[in-house]
Amino acid sequence: GAVVSQHPSWVICKSGTSVKIECRSLDFQATTMFWYRQFPKQSLMLMATSNEGSKATYEQGVEKDKFLINHASLTLSTLTVTSAHPEDSSFYICSADQGKGNSPLHFGNGTRLTVT
């Protein structure tokens, strides 16, 4: 149980374009999903917390107009990187909360974004 699916696994795009990443909880409903980013040899950094039906909460330093998050249903959250630049190239990972108190999160398989 507690499977989280993330698509695409990798994407290469040109500078200035937008990229959408999907995160789905396959066998449970997730009221909260989290989006992380990881640069090489660095730790996972939380970008934002996504709550179903409400606006996402962004961490300090993360531009909400650049990283658009939509959590339209209890099983789907999307992250759109708008006007991507090479410095946005990173490993983006989502995770979903089953809502059972402080239970461990289950992660999607991540999306490796390369902006050329």
Place this chain on the structure above:
Amino acid sequence: RKEVEQDPGPFNVPEGATVAFNCTYSNSASQSFFWYRQDCRKEPKLLMSVYSSGNEDGRFTAQLNRASQYISLLIRDSKLSDSATYLCVPWSFQKLVFGTGTRLLVSP
């Protein structure tokens, strides 16, 4: 002070060795703790939860010392497949907090 501090390593050990990792966390209000492992270019995967009384799962033993805000992970009889980065992760401020992790390399 960082929220989570771990020795980044790498720890190079031979197969069959016993190795221990330590971790300290800064938020004394953290209620739950986990060890995750992350393979290169992959997502983190839950290894085990950490309970106050300490817990064991096969070759893995986790300990928690709330007074010292310290968590440990012991791996016995290391396998080549144990090579990965091990992340100590507390629940703090309604979210999981990740440090850089400790890299383990198990060699034949």
